[in-house]
Amino acid sequence: MPATTLYIRQLELSLHIGWSDKERSKKRSVLLDLDIHFQTPPAACETDELADTVCYARLSAIIQEKIAAKSYKLIEHLCADIYSCIKKNLPDKARLIVRIIKYPKIAGLKNGVCFAYGDDHS
Secondary structure, X not given: OOOEEEEEEEEEEEEEEOOOHHHHOOEEEEEEEEEEEEOOOOOHHHHOOHHHOOOHXXXXXXXXXXXXXXXXXXXXXXXXXXXXXXXXXXOOOOEEEEEEEEOOOOOOOOOOEEEEEEXXXX
């Protein structure tokens, strides 16, 4: 059986995030990556129908709705929250990895920080 994975890359999220109240007072941008590994290929591989696969526009809307209602201190908590709301919208036995990339203003830090949360980090 062919291995199939849906990669969603660098979805920009604007949200209230930061350790201090001052940081969280303004929306900041982070980038989201999702890796969705299917146990069996989605039927859409054969049918060419959106109803037979995971709609990434729908996932994006679910995430946007989830984060709009909260503020976050840490990317670790944000990752876990996104994982929880997306996992229940995937086929059974699909594996999910959520990555948040943030670009804090830290001297010498050029490529930001990334935290991954999910079923498998390989």
